[in-house]
Amino acid sequence: MLQVYNTLTREKEIFKPVKEGEVSIYACGPTVYNMPHIGNYRTFLMTDNIVRTLEYLGYRVKLVMNITDIDDKTIRDSKAAGISLKDFTDKYTAEFFKGLDMLNIKRAFAYPRATENVDGMIELARKLIEKGLAYEKDGSVYYRISGFPDYGKLSKIDFDNIMIGASVDVDEYDKDNPRDFALLKASTPEEIERGICYESPWGKIRPGWHIECSVMAMNSFGPTLDIHTGGVDLIFPHHENEIAQSEGATGKPFVCTWVHGEHLIVEGAKMSKSLGNVFTLPEVVEKYGGEVVRFMFLSVHYRKKLDYSGAFAENAKNNYMRLKEALDNLEFALKNAGDESSPGDLETLESLPELETQFRQALEDDFNTPKALTVFRELSRISNLYLEAGKNREVLKKVYSFYRQFSDVLGLFTNAGKEEIPEEVVRLVEEREAARKNKDWETSDALREKIKALGYVIQDKKEGPNVKKAEES
């Protein structure tokens, strides 16, 4: 039974999709104006984990993730870069997808762009005006918060008691209420000059940020969807506003379960440019490898802050390597296992289904990947232990299939065992084996060095040498 923590109720709830067996998920995607950092990817990975878990549990899942390719920052920075908005955002959209691949994040069903859905936004704005929930002022359209009594139900913010910060929209536009937010913004002369504008009943405009998600989510799934994900920082105002727009227009519940990912911090502090502690994904992947980064994210529950540091990353890497090593050893043993018909180890075989139950229960408990990893580690321990004791093919196969099942759900070790060993290395290994047979240790050791220089390591085993690519660093 899957339980998911819902930000709307602040409780773990038994998950039940609107449509039996099918789950609709909308995820807030990137604003493509610079290299996404590892914190962004932590949230994207959380969504990936949710998708994979749901699929593992037998649901058909449809994920839609938006790409914000028009907003203040994209407009500002494309101008600074001296290129068109589209060229600029295309570049960072490509980077975003590269990052997904680095982390082995599965592609969503669709990635709608804000710029491709402006018609829908104008339509939604029109509808909200009709309902008295929005108004036009100086060519911009604003949402009227006072018309939506549920405003604040997601963030639970008590608007009477909080500071209205000095910066509460010191927009040059006048609004009825300082918290009213823009649905459509009147184009500036500069935007018009650059062709970044759309015709609307209220003149030339460009879309606001909040309205795009309402439109793209409802275009994809209709008025009500099962799950909406995003970072905790989006709870207010972004998601609060999405609810106001969507439910204001349709009168139906917009999202059943809101799932928010906690932030990644760096050595106890928030990532910020001023502290110089913002890490982009390629930087970190370069250092530790994509799978280690994925593992690192999985090792902390998504609702807890992840405190990134060198020590933490090293730790994750070690833990990851142990798990991977066990898989390598298993695959090697399987390759070399004979067909002897010994009965195999019943104790090992019997422990497997129980482990799978624990593994599934961990993920069913609000996508608890750290707990699932603990179970995975136990499987790896059992596997290693068995390799010391016996090499029965049937047992190995069984253990291997569980290992693969776990790793697939977690999105790990996708390419393990599939790397091709270069011919040159294979030849050197053969030469070394010949030398070893002749007890020519000098030659053998020299060859091992040579192989190492090529980036491959050898493990001498009873069955023969196991060659694999050395981990970088």
Added chain:
RNA sequence: GCCAAGAUGGCGGAGCGGCUACGCAAUCGCCUGCAGAGCGAUACCAUUCCGGUUCGAAUCCGGAUCUUGGCUCCA
């Protein structure tokens, strides 16, 4: 001002009602021609503080202290 989260061994860091993981560092053993790599094991053996609930709490509740975060663009 208002709100929230967190405090775990030598270190990193999971667990979130009953053995405490796991990794690093240390020690021993296995494997090996040896080394690396790999595997097993040992030891140390911690849960910020004060109360409460419970047969039993790191885990639930209250309070204190400290730390961080949000209330404004933000994953």
